[in-house]
Amino acid sequence: MARIVGADDSWLDVPRTLAVRRRDKIKEWIGQPIQWLRGAGDFVRTTPGIMAAMTLIISVTLLAAGIVTLTSTDARRTSYQELSQTMEPASYAAHNLYTSLALTDTLAVTGLAEFGSNSRQEQTAYLEALNRAALAGNETAANASGADELMAVARANQNLPTYAGLVMAARMNVRAGNPIGSAYLAEANALMREQLLPAAGEVFRSSSDRVQAQLRNLTMPQWWSVGLLALAFVLLVLAQLWLARRTRRRLNIGFLAANLLVAIALVWLSGSNAVAYHAASVGTHEAATPYTALTDARIVAQQARTAETLALVRRGAFNESQVSFDDATVQVEDAIKQFDHSASNPTSREDVATARAALYYWESVHADFVEALEKGDYEASTRLALAPGNSTGEAFTGLDAALTTLIDASRAGTRSYITQGLRSTTGTGVGVLTLSVLALLAIWLGIRPRLQEYL
Numbered sequence: 001m002a003r004i005v006g007a008d009d010s011w012l013d014v015p016r017t018l019a020v021r022r023r024d025k026i027k028e029w030i031g032q033p034i035q036w037l038r039g040a041g042d043f044v045r046t047t048p049g050i051m052a053a054m055t056l057i058i059s060v061t062l063l064a065a066g067i068v069t070l071t072s073t074d075a076r077r078t079s080y081q082e083l084s085q086t087m088e089p090a091s092y093a094a095h096n097l098y099t100s101l102a103l104t105d106t107l108a109v110t111g112l113a114e115f116g117s118n119s120r121q122e123q124t125a126y127l128e129a130l131n132r133a134a135l136a137g138n139e140t141a142a143n144a145s146g147a148d149e150l151m152a153v154a155r156a157n158q159n160l161p162t163y164a165g166l167v168m169a170a171r172m173n174v175r176a177g178n179p180i181g182s183a184y185l186a187e188a189n190a191l192m193r194e195q196l197l198p199a200a201g202e203v204f205r206s207s208s209d210r211v212q213a214q215l216r217n218l219t220m221p222q223w224w225s226v227g228l229l230a231l232a233f234v235l236l237v238l239a240q241l242w243l244a245r246r247t248r249r250r251l252n253i254g255f256l257a258a259n260l261l262v263a264i265a266l267v268w269l270s271g272s273n274a275v276a277y278h279a280a281s282v283g284t285h286e287a288a289t290p291y292t293a294l295t296d297a298r299i300v301a302q303q304a305r306t307a308e309t310l311a312l313v314r315r316g317a318f319n320e321s322q323v324s325f326d327d328a329t330v331q332v333e334d335a336i337k338q339f340d341h342s343a344s345n346p347t348s349r350e351d352v353a354t355a356r357a358a359l360y361y362w363e364s365v366h367a368d369f370v371e372a373l374e375k376g377d378y379e380a381s382t383r384l385a386l387a388p389g390n391s392t393g394e395a396f397t398g399l400d401a402a403l404t405t406l407i408d409a410s411r412a413g414t415r416s417y418i419t420q421g422l423r424s425t426t427g428t429g430v431g432v433l434t435l436s437v438l439a440l441l442a443i444w445l446g447i448r449p450r451l452q453e454y455l
Helices: 002-044 047-113 120-142 147-175 180-217 223-247 253-314 325-342 346-374 378-386 392-424 428-452
Strands: none
Touching: 047 120, 047 147, 047 180, 047 223, 047 253, 047 378, 047 392, 047 428, 120 147, 147 180, 180 253, 180 392, 223 253, 223 428, 253 325, 253 346, 253 378, 253 392, 253 428, 325 346, 325 392, 346 378, 346 392, 378 392
């Protein structure tokens, strides 16, 4: 009877047995890592454990320094390449659009003012400038960054055919002897001043600002890379001191070699950052900023020349409300001064002197032109504005050529500094990573004999 009851009640023990097994497995899962951690903690408190932990920490720091340097240097190199191949050429295309439009207007007005001796050369120069403006508009549209720039370029491109049509109408009416020709010319000039030049100027300044912002960003040192390498160097020195005290040996060859390798990597990276900082900061100050100022000054000078000639076409007083000649010359002088302060070679100084002389000559002849115009002496004012030799036209041509030379020098300087910065990144990332890996191998080879002493 007892046997039967026991057999009938045995099923009650099954759930309890399963629960115990689950608890035992959970304890085993939790207990094993805890035991491993306790064992690792006990090992780290021993001399060989300290050696291994110390070497592991330095190894991780070295590896992190190498990888971070490689990544950040590649990113910096990509930024320089983008600046050299995309952003700066886009800014130059916008510059070409801006200056070509202003020059087109100047040549259109001058060509009609000289219509009595309307040479094929003047008409060819106008058509070439108009064609350059159209090509620059297409190139700028292809390189536009963002919707605002694209809309501004589209606005300029859409209005350019209208402008060309107004100039053509002015030419036809002047050729036919109709006085309305000057009205068409004035309307074309107003369209250029109010629509085309503001749109082109907006794109130019936006693209120039991007170039300068990118240059400023590239002046930032690679702090994480430098910091990790410096930390690895300090840890290696501390490890050397600890090993010397614990093992009663002065130097560990492996750690000493690692110290030397890390020092080389640190000097290499610091030198690369110094070159990049100099190229970006000096490039902004000596080239990119004067480039924008000189371009704006050239545009203002061209507008002043256009207003000067338009006054002759209308046979009226020089309209200071359109483009203030005095304000224009002040802006040109400021731009030349800005370039002069940043120029660092004798050739640039000579170009600055040439530009200043051309500006002062234009101011002198312009004063005579305004005086003759206000007196109603049309023959004298025409001679002072258009005749070869001592005229405002010759003076402006000299100034425009001098400003173009300074602008070209500024752009060449910008590209030169960009190239310097790009070269500073060559091999730096791979070199520092290689030195870091070699230093890592050196410390493990150096610590191995010391660890074997405890085994």
